[in-house]
Amino acid sequence: MIELYLFLIFMLIAAIIATEIKDLLAAVISLGAVGFAVAIMFILVQAPDLAIVQIVVEVLTVVIFVAVILRTTHIDETIGKKLKGTQILSIVLYAFFTILFLIVVFRSFQELPEFGNATMKVASEYIKLGLPQTGGTNIVADVILDFRALDTLGEATVLFTSVIGVVALMRKVGRKK
Amino acid sequence: MIIFASCIILFLIGLYAIVTKRNLIKIAIGFAFIEYAVNLLFALIGFKHGALAPIITQVNTPHNFVDPIPQALVLTAIVIALGTTALMLTVILRIYNRYKTFDIAEIKKLKG
Amino acid sequence: MRGMSLIVKTITNITVGFMFIYGLYIILHGHLTPGGGFAGGVIVAGAFVLKILAFGSERSAEKKSATRASIFESIGGLLFIGIAMSALLVAGTFFLNFLPKGTPFHLLSAGIIPFCNIAISIKVGAGLFSIFLALGAMKYIMED
Incomplete structure (x- = not known):
């Protein structure tokens, strides 16, 4: 499991760089590094x-961030400035x-x-009943589309809402001054 | 235990970016970090040493799988995170179009 | 939008078909192998995004395809709810797996799961593509 620790350290360093660097494009690239490290760790935990x-x-996230930054500005002017009262x-x-x-995390980690x-506890039932009751051999697909399909319907609603929000905010009609 | 703690550290880095940074893009990046931290913590909790990914390859053998429920919960959450990030960036673009800056202190000053 | 250089366009022409086929494979085998509607939908949307980024597009065409993408998203959502409602009508329970299960490891097995995968992939792919197109329309708004 040594590679898992290496990727965790890489992820944390990239996260610190992303929050502190002055160039916003470099910050977005560091965000991409964190995301790919997370993806490799998903493979390592099966x-x-x-x-x-x-x-x-x-x-897609990096593409969208870069599209926004290229249209606006890529210098973070707030980095080198003096701290103000509200910021302190x-x-x-x-x-x-x-x-x-x-404190809360330490207590909950005891559990x-x-x-x-x-x-x-629950998962052993799903693994035992997955193939006989649904016929699918991918247990994760069985869980999201058969045992917990209502959950997936809710998530689809959230995605629909965010798409509606983006399209409505980006429309041009009714924006005349 | 230290491996869960590093997820908590990533969460705290994201929260630091949200609370103390004054640039709107940095705040959006902080939200993305919090999403990664929670997703990764879920996947790590479901891991079992020596177990395989939850895909059945032979019918009549005993299964030794990692926990499929955290994976099922996280799978939808990842896609939703992209949608909410895009919505946040849209609002940020609108704000930039109006005020020509990403600095939230300046935006507060220019208001009204 | 003029698009990118000749090298990028040629490579895109070669790879975009493979990406599309890989996405379809991931969608259709979602109940047998890793993947499923969410992953496959995002891959198909990524193929379209690559095409637009490499070749560029006209404003009117972008607007038309944005409308079409949001129509497809609604169709995907309605298909997903339609499968659930047909289970309610046929068997009496919302989202019940009422179709025959078939033999394991075959493409047509697992009842309604492959059809749910297809509906979700249409919804996710069209939704993310319309998000990308809406963000791409920003350049016209900023110019005014």
Whole structure:
């Protein structure tokens, strides 16, 4: 599992670079690096379905970000400036929240199983009944389209809403001054 | 346990970008990091040492699979994340078209 | 929009068909191998996006294809709900897998799952492509 740790370190370094760099195009490329590292980690934890979706979605995400940046500006003017009062306040609040959040995370990690020992209480039923009840050999497809199909319908509604939002915000009619 | 903690660190980096950065594109990147962190944490929780991906290849053998439920939950969430990111970028483009800047402090000043 | 250089156009002409076939393979074998409607739909949308990025397009054609893409998205959503409603009418339960299961490892097996995959792939692919086209229309708005 040493390669998993290497990719985690790579992902964290790329994330820090993406938040702190001055050039926005470089920040988006670092975002793409994080996404591809996540995709490779999905392969390493035996989730090929997720890896396929993550790679293609990551390509489209980078394309959309670059399209937006090329139309506007690619210099982040706010990086080198002095901190203002509200910004210092937000950093202090962030530190406060981080401490609270870490306490909660530490407590909830006591309940989680160790890495590599999933409990599989519900999943064993799905694996046992997947092939006899649905006939599909891909258990993930069985879960999203048969056992939990209503969940998928809800997600499709969310996608529809976001598409409607983008198309409505980008229309030209009714924008005359 | 340290491997879950690195997901939490990625979450906190994304939250840092959202809370303290003043550039709108950086804020959108922070949201994307939070989505990755949550998706990766789900997939890591379902992992089992020595288990295979949940695809049946032979009918009458005992199955040793990783947990398929987190994968099923995350699969739809990844595509939805792209849709919401695109919606956020559309709003950002509209704001830039009106104010000609990405700086949220400037936008606040120019309002009204 | 003029599109990119000759090298990019030639390579795109060679690869875009393979991308399309790979997307269709992922969609149709979603119940047997990794993949499914979500992955295949995004791959097909990616093939269209590559074509537009490499060759460019006219404003009127872009508008027309944006309209068509949103119509296709609605068709995909209606197909998905239609499958669920037909299960309600035939067997009495929403989203029940009422078709015969067939033998495992065959293309026509697993009841309604392949049809749900096709409906979702139409919905996801057309939705993401129309998002891309709507963002591409921004350049005309910025010029005014």
